[in-house]
């Protein structure tokens with residue numbers, strides 16, 4: 001089923017010059033770019049994106065990280081895009097991410113882990129609305 005998912009190439013990966021390599025992973029998997037924007041977000045916007053994480057111990061440094069420099073916000077489309085992008089990304093902690101996943105290849109740490117992707121179609125709809133309006 002054709003689906004949309006929301007993705008962030010996080011500030012660590014943009015600063016390291018890994019944007020092109022990461023975008024290629026999606027395109028080579030047959031996913032297509034529907035929306036794409038380089039932007040810097042502030043802390044209150046990070047709070048809205050990570051609303052389910054606000055009370056976590058790891059949130060204050062995560063908020064700092066996500067606002068430290070430019071990131072790439074993306075909407076990707078394709079059959080089963082939500083699950084397929086999560087599989088391409090690998091585990092949150094790159095030290096246990098499967099070989100060949102984006103996080104295994106590009107993430108620095110559990111926090112600075114290169115990419116974000118929606119975890120369900122419902123989350124994708126919320127995140128696409130937050131970042132791109134209803135587009």
Ligand code: CDP
Pocket residue numbers: 053058062091092110111112113115116117119
């Ligand atoms: O991004 P993903 O859905 O794989 O992981 P999450 O559990 O929803 O956590 C969101 C983000 O918080 C992660 O991608 C990490 O950047 C960060 N995080 C962290 O800094 N420390 C943790 N112990 C867990 C997550």
Ligand code: MG
Pocket residue numbers: 119
């Ligand atoms: Mg998550």
